[in-house]
Amino acid sequence: MALRADLLPALAAFESAARHQNFTHAAEELHLTASAVSHHVRKLEARLGVALFQRHARGVSLTAEGRQLADAAGSALADVDGVVRALRAGRDEHARVRITTLHSLAYTWLIPRMRALEAAHPDIRLSLDTEVALTRFDDGGPDLGIRHGPGHWPGLTAHLLMDETLFPVASPGFPGLDRVVSAADIARLPLIADHARQGWLDWFRAADVHGVRIEERHTFSDTTDALNAAAFGHGAALARERIAAPYLDAGRLVRLPGPALQARWSYYVVYPAHRRLRPAARRFVDWLLAQPAD
Template sequence: MKTEVNKPLSFRRYPSTTALQCFETAARHLSFTNAAQEMHMTQSAISKQVAQLEEMLNLSLFYRTPHRISLTPAGKTYYLEVLEILKHIEAATTSLMSNSDNSEVLKIVSHPTFCSRWLMPALKGFSQAQPLINLDIKELAGPFFSEDQNVDVAFLYGDGIWGGMESIKLFDEYSVAVCHPDYLKDKAPCTSNIDNCTLLQLSSRPSAWYEYFRQQDISIDGTFVGPRFDTFHTTISAALLGYGIALVPLRLVAPELRSGALVTAWRYAVKGRGAYYISYPLSLGRSHKIKVLLEWVSAYLDTSNDHEQGLDFYQQS
């Protein structure tokens, strides 16, 4: 007897998009009436779609009482899954509709603080100059490249060596100690005595302050003590609010230093162990959109240098 192993998709049972939308809306509102108003359908139509979905799944998604509905445990689990599916459909549809037939999308990822404080100024005017390249920029704090991520370019900090990637160095990192101007009032901070200072810490760089003093041949206790934050952005915000002294890359706080919103506590810039790179998969090395972006970033770097950022003011190792 012939057995059909793989059935075509048309023979499999899938809920309709309408049924999923009705369920998601009802689950979000916990009301068939409110769901009907949002979906521009009748209450009975919403209820029927959900009932048919439950019948297909052979599961109850809602507890029903005369005055209210609530999600069952299975309904709660299914709601979260359906929500992600609908978001993905919406994003895919919007992306397709927003791009013309002869345009392409350039998917970029960057650390949030670097993205807002360096990358955004660097890419100003790019979309106008390259209307056929649509930027899709994501901010990520974790690993930027993995098998399940679709990324064209990443702006990374490190040693420039990432598997399967071509990396081009942008610039070294020099960090300075900054604080609110009022924070130094009634204090006489010096690098040999920080007892009256609060050192703001970055979680991903627990040894940053130790390295700052070590490069100056200063041995000091308490470099690991102080409020700890996840990102440079939050650390900078804390310094602006007078929490203490933050050790952050000079390029990321150049605007605040120029305006006087922040001042340097000590006249020294510590060189980081890594540098900033623009990286892309080796398979995209001949891509037109990568070539255009590299040329744009290179031109931007030519118009902004370390002396304009005030690096020459600081003592360096």
């Protein structure tokens, strides 16, 4: 006897009731009423011509025939559930975009904009890698990267995302900040540095401050750590405009006197020149390049 499609809901209700040995618990799992589960089971029993449960005052228990069907139904539904999960995972993986970028840029620029991404492309899933070492774009590796550099990397296509400027910042509560009225005054503050290619020496030269001794008290490998140190009052940091924006907006940092130095390097979206971007990655790149820098 072939299993009719209209018996599948009844089979699912029976399998749940068999696992729980309780119609009420099965109803809660399936978002049905206990009477609806009982109706499905009776329909299945009528169709098969056998009793699947023994009803008694304390509840129900499986008959021998019920146990046989429960084993087969549980195995079949588990197989179907496994396939459904795999198909869903495959769909999600198809929409996943793997990105390698700087921790500082992810933390202060990309993550605050992810709500806009979710509104524009709710299916896209991101995987962010912010390890310091540059990631190889091998098969199975990232789809694209956001790099800070000159804009030319062998074997990579590069699109300009945004330029960058450098200027000094400090905590608004830093002692004696009211006496810092010129770029030369900043040289007397404790200076905080990161590992960027341009630093305090470049900025003081652009500010036309010469003959001062530049002493960097603290140095950090990551720009956000340097900005945090400045926000906690440990000295003045040379901030990148894009990275410092959330700190300035929140009032944790204030800009100090002096010019904004145009950075030699900019931010670029990069990906292998020999490999066509997957559709989800292409949509993400288009969304990135349409974002206002500010």
